[in-house]
Amino acid sequence: MDIFTERQVKLKKISANKHLQNSLSIIYYLGFWSEWAKYKYLYNIYTACSLIFLLGITMASEIVYVIVNWGNLELMMAAVSMIMTNSTYAAKIIYIICHHKRIKDLIDITNTEMFNRDNNKYERIVTYYTWQGIFHHIAYQSYGGIAVTSWGCTPILYLVNKASKQLPMTGWFPYNVTSTPAFEMTCLHQFIVVFTSCINNIAIDTLVTGLIVTACCQLTILNYNISSIHCAVEKEHTILSDNFGIGTFTSEVYNKLYEDLKHCVKHSIMIFE
Template sequence: MNKLQKFDWKATIRPNIAFLHYLGIWPEGEEYYKLNFYTLKTILYIIILVISTIVFQVINIFFTLDDLTSLTANIYVLLTEILYFIKLCFLVKNMPALKLLMKTLDHKLFQPKANQIVIIQPLLNFWKLIFLAFVITCSFTVLFWAIFPILDSSEEEKRLPLLAWYPYDTKISPNYELTYLHQVASYIYICYSHLNIDTFITALNTYIQCQFDILCDNLKNIKSDTKNVDTKLAKCIKHHLLILMFANTSNEFFSWIIFFQFTSSAAITGMTLFQLTVVKPFTTEFYNFMAYVTAEVVQIFMYCWFGNEVQVKSSNIPYAAFGSDWTEFSPNKQKSLLFLITRSQKSVKMSAFNVFDLTTDSFVKCMVLLCPFKSSQ
């Protein structure tokens, strides 16, 4: 790679950012939310597609309190919608910090060398694969959810995808068709907004992983016979500090989001599993719930996997430093290296409001809690 040519970190998440922008969640360039048409569009999206749907569903809950099946069928989607609204609030609140993170990616310390691109590219490609898999999973969920009322009900019944109360008769035309379209549009908007916010968070964790790999490679290749050992060590220390700043800022942004995500996902998955016990197997509605459960599990796994990899990559720094030509360093240089090793002894952990760490162990424990089968012991 030409020294004058910067590595474009944002190229990996460009489709993700484009989705967020079209959904009204990401102002263009380095701008924040201002009094302009884009902000007005975002407000209209939220009022028409999110808040109105939540209000109509909440009202409907009071009419289904004595029906457990209808109540769970209503609440699990309602929780998804409320969770999106919470995510949006945190994203808007932290937009200046997120824009700064995107700008930090262009920092010269974050730039990989030509040989290091080979190291980090598989990580970026893996994120792209997860992003695509999540898009496909959510798309099937939206598809099944949108068509099952049509396939599983008669023309006279005229079921809607969502159980909601409306101040008009939804059984007659064109009220039924317009309400149906509104619910589908609302669900598509919320689902793909969820998807892109979640994958954006995992992209931040992927960037942190890549930076730790770059730092480890730089440490391993510090040779004692070079004249600029002090400069390279100082650069590695500064690079480590910048990575920690990037990781801390990222975690501050999504800490509360993941906390609410895990608590709501546990409730949603439990209620969806309950719905699977009351619907007819292998019907369109059955596949709808199966797709929904799958999407929730993938969502939780995605957070845990990428968070776990940050911890693993950060724990490699002391070993990389030890793998350098440190035995030939002068005492002052060894002290500088020891300073970096000491600072990196505690691995970086991404957490959900410091309640639990994002690790594969957390994912397994979460799945065990949700598993309907108990050990016989």
């Protein structure tokens, strides 16, 4: 009994590549996967609004904060670290938007007949790898959620200790952030932005790792197919020898062997493309 058979007892059957659909769903609902949009024009407007809300406002306030406090190294570094983090996140989003056709092509490949023809035959392998992708996504989102929630409690701790009001993230704002309700609204905005960005950032990362998991799954299936060719030939050799003789066996079996190998070669090329 191999590892896939052992795990199959514990893992519930699930559709192939479900982990990819989970990541894409998050990216889509946050406005960065237009391939699923029915009304592209409206969705593009939603994308622009999402970018402004999640990145534009925050990065603008941080950049202005650095300019206003130029020369004060301590205050500048507090904002620069966040600018670097948000810049990396922005680069991921821009890549998703600009290369959505290439990503869609990769997703479409995972739904082709070549990738799914052996799903029933190797159901335990497909189920194992799909759940691995989902478990990885859940774990990653859980860690991110705990970190963001802990970070978001910073203003509450300041208030409990009766200290001065302190925003979770530094930034310049064209109003007095220490007054009520400006402080509360700004804190809420920052928490929503960071929490949502964390979920989306992880979804983008797990989309990439999910494609790697899918490739690993297909390589495992390819390995099993290549390894099973000899066994299949030997089995058919016995059947054909008993019924038709060696002459018929040589022609038919080796034709089947050729077709199986040709399929494996095509499968291998598609995986590495």
